[in-house]
Amino acid sequence: MNLAYRLAYRLGLTPWEHAGRVFADQLATLLGAVAPPAAGAKALDLGCGTGDHSIELGIRGWSVTGVDAVPLAIDRARAKLPIAGADVRFVLGDVVNLPAYVERGYALALDVGCFHGLGDDQRAAYGAGLTAVTEPGAQLVLFSFSPGRRGPLPRGASRADVERALGGWTVVGDTAMDTVGAPWLLATTEPRFFRLVRR
Ligand SMILES: C[S@@+](CC[C@H](N)C(=O)[O-])C[C@H]1O[C@@H](n2cnc3c(N)ncnc32)[C@H](O)[C@@H]1O
Numbered sequence: 001m002n003l004a005y006r007l008a009y010r011l012g013l014t015p016w017e018h019a020g021r022v023f024a025d026q027l028a029t030l031l032g033a034v035a036p037p038a039a040g041a042k043a044l045d046l047g048c049g050t051g052d053h054s055i056e057l058g059i060r061g062w063s064v065t066g067v068d069a070v071p072l073a074i075d076r077a078r079a080k081l082p083i084a085g086a087d088v089r090f091v092l093g094d095v096v097n098l099p100a101y102v103e104r105g106y107a108l109a110l111d112v113g114c115f116h117g118l119g120d121d122q123r124a125a126y127g128a129g130l131t132a133v134t135e136p137g138a139q140l141v142l143f144s145f146s147p148g149r150r151g152p153l154p155r156g157a158s159r160a161d162v163e164r165a166l167g168g169w170t171v172v173g174d175t176a177m178d179t180v181g182a183p184w185l186l187a188t189t190e191p192r193f194f195r196l197v198r199r
Contacts, residue, residue, distance in 0.1 A: 047114025
């Protein structure tokens with residue numbers, strides 16, 4: 001999948017960067033429901049791409065680390081910094097082995113479209129790594145396509161898939177994205193937002 005993403009960034013075929021206002025508004029509502037961060041509270045953006053969601057979290061007061069495996073995406077994310085008043089950094093790394101790339105003690109993680117493209121073993125490693133680097137009570141907001149075969153698109157993940165990979169976490173929110181007004185391709189994937197809390 002990394003090869004596909006490398007190519008996608010190289011060719012500028014990044015439809016996730018054009019998900020539109022409808023998507024952004026629903027994500028903002030979900031992030032708004034997360035308790036405001038205490039001073040210095042740390043957030044992770046998993047598969048951060050060119051970093052817009054990381055920056056959004058930084059503006060909301062989180063100390064953010066965005067992680068992505070594609071060098072060009074990380075270069076583009078870094079080129080957006082600094083953002084006045086926001087504490088954000090970008091790390092080239094693999095979400096399947098998080099402890100090798102990031103610190104510990106994160107209180108929030110965001111995943112917009114990364115987990116749902118991973119294979120089963122990768123998802124299990126992602127879950128173990130995320131548990132290792134977050135603190136008890138940490139929250140995860142995860143956006144996923146519903147499972148299905150859609151050509152080159154990510155395979156998607158169900159609630160059961162999310163629960164299987166994140167054994168130490170409890171799903172506290174599972175909402176179908178309202179796709180009215182969303183780009184056609186996004187609407188066909190029956191996307192969902194999951195919210196989880198680390199036990
Ligand atoms: C659909 S894009 C979403 C990017 C970003 N979250 C956004 O919403 O704009 C998925 C991202 O996950 C990254 N990714 C996929 N597998 C990864 C892995 N194993 N480790 C780190 N990043 C990965 C890709 O490079 C890509 O940037």
